[in-house]
Amino acid sequence: MSVLGKLASALGRNDEQPNVELAEALAAKPDAAAIAELAGALATGTTAVSNDAIKVLYELGALKPELVAPHAPAFLKLLSGKNNRNVWGALQAIETITSLQPAAVLAQLPAILVAADKGSVIAKDKAVAILVKLAAAGHGSKVLPVLLERLDGAAPNQFPMYAEQAQPVIDAAHREAFVRLLETRLTSIEASAKRTRVEKVLRRARA
Structure with missing residues (x-):
């Protein structure tokens, strides 16, 4: 089963609990392929899927930042998007990985500040x-x-x-x-x- 099938929107849920539980499960039992699929969905998924995916990823980042740090480019790319929820979620995710990816984050600091000021x-x-x-x-x-x-x-x-x-x-x-x-x-x-x-x-x- 694709990890995307475990997202709140796929389960017909309007709350975030499935996304939080998925993040906790991935922290307890890391799955690099599933995490990569979630990161990919930020750009390719529907609005509902990308909203859920960024929620899972920043919750996971708060628990185990090293698991999401390799996907810094995917988070940074969201900053210029029009989906305000994803922009806000991207800032949350970036904050969790800054200590592990400081050079990548510093390089995009102007975009980060612009996104924050609009948010x-x-x-x-x-x-x-x-x-x-x-x-x-x-x-x-x-x-x-x-x-x-x-x-x-x-x-x-x-x-x-x-x-x-x-x-x-x-x-x-x-x-x-x-x-x-x-x-x-x-x-x-x-x-x-x-x-x-x-x-x-x-x-x-x-x-």
Whole structure:
């Protein structure tokens, strides 16, 4: 039986549970051919099939990123598509494999950022997570200026989380700019819980 027959749409289901269960099954018992078939379906399947396939792949990537990392080109190709769900799913999948495929992801960073800016808040969250992982993988000189720029323009609700994610990868060359950014944004944060989170990041950054 083709792995595509196990997708939610093939089973006549309107929920994601079959896709999540398939990802868990592939993580427990890896099947390279099945994973390759799912990756191929991103480009050749119907909208329903490709939507299900990307769900399985990013859920699998969260569990066992090494199993989906070889299919980075298939995820990156989705970024320029018109299927918003697939674009969002591709960003999720790319985030899971960035630590394993940093060079491939870095090469497509402009497309990743464009896709994130056109997408939802979650898409923007994934872009920040990708930048953080690229910095951790040794590409800080290229991506930290971009990360700081996105922090500067982040919505108030997202800023504390982004600051917390960024702080561990900020190097000495960018620490002063990071501290200034935190200090500036702190003055405009009204919610006490969010202020407390940013103040904590600021203390660590100054240490």
